[in-house]
Amino acid sequence: MIQTRLARSESVMRTPTQALKPQEADKPAMPDFSNGVPMELFTPEALEACPHARAMFERMKAGGPALSQENGLESVALAENGSWIQEKAPANFQAVTQPSREWTGKEEIQKVLSTSPKNVEDNAAKGEEATEMRLFARERIGEIQHRQLDAGADKMHRTIHTKQLFGGDVEVHWNPAVKEMFNFFSEDSTGGLARISAASNEQNPDGKDMYGFALELVGTDGQVTDILMTGGTPRTAASQAEDGMAQLALLNMVGISSKVGGLAKMAxxxxxxxxGRMVVDVGRMKTELNSVSDLEAWSRAPFRLKGKDGHHYLVKMKATPLSEKAPEAQEREGETTSERLANDFAAKTAENDTRWSFDLQFMQPGDDPNDGRKTWSGPWVNAGEIVIPKIQDGAKAKEMAQAAEETKFNIWKGKEAHDQGPDFEVFYPHGNTNLMRLWAYGESARNRGVAG
Ligand code: HEM
Known part of the structure; x- marks a missing residue:
């Protein structure tokens, strides 16, 4: 079945990396945001993730237009009463920490922007091709998660990034120059939730691993934006996969009983x-992390920011530890690596704030916007500071850890054409790899908790 789909979608999989073609118009192809939104665009992911989408869908079902006549964006409650998202919405949120250092100045950012390609064409699939990708992503993710049941789990869990090492409050302070130069979050500091995970599919992994750093930030009017990064070493700052199809081929190795059969299928x-290269690269990206506070992580895929100059720019993101390097970890009898990392970080957050620099790398001429395996050449400029504040209230921290465990991260929250929230231009997902993630994350989240 999958092979048939793959064969039919070969053009998706083998699309050669497109040459950079700045468009004549001063804007890249933006999704159409009009009243004629077809019903089928309301994917389960969008309906789950975005209150705008739900409100529009309900309105269309009742026979009305998708959007309000005046301005497009509905006035909808963006978060349920009493939810953590509502607590962190700008109207209610007060940061408890301050940024700790000087920011990259406007001139330096302007210099980087002057050479950064503008309005780079998006290679995300459309129409039938996108439908094929969606069907394939859903089927492949479902197939992998069903193996969890076959292996004895009583219900399905995340396809990967299963073990949470930390879940809880996060604050991000923004570089004022970035806020001034781009369509960005409205506030100086944004509250949210962070989930740091071991990337493996195992419930309690031991030994080397890759690590995930996921942020769900509550921005303008309470609209959430998700930022996902994975950790490795600077040598492997690129992705192991060229695109979303390649990533799904690689993911298919997860939980498979015959590694030889799995490799043959991937080949x-x-x-x-x-x-072969992907298997080697994944191996290299696995690191011996001494402490969660030492985690360095990259978005790997590019995202779009709209400048106040009217141009769109592509950026990659990175989190670099600012806290002092942790002393050598003390192994305790019987602890797995992931338990050690979780316990060690729980002890640290009880004592101190933990900080990372949040940096952006703007695409430069010659950089490839669509092949995840290629690193970019430009300098990293500092755009913000991520802080996990010292835990003040243990009971509340537990609630937030549970909320993180339950959060269905998706880089498309508030960004899809028909569910664009007020921050849709802030880190808009670029390209086919990111498009595939819409459905992969949605399907994985939807299956969670489903018993055999
Ligand atoms: C390109 C860069 C990528 C980065 C930086 C990245 C990062 C992450 C992170 C940090 C998580 C954990 C989220 C959590 O804590 O719940 C995650 C989960 C996941 N990722 Fe990715 N990812 C990338 C690409 C992809 C691609 C291309 C696919 C598949 C097409 C994919 C499939 C998944 C799935 C299925 C999950 C589990 C989702 C869930 O159950 O909620 N990822 N990713």
Missing amino acids: YEVGPIDA
């Missing part, structure tokens, strides 16, 4: 050379 799907 069939992406070609033997790429398959």
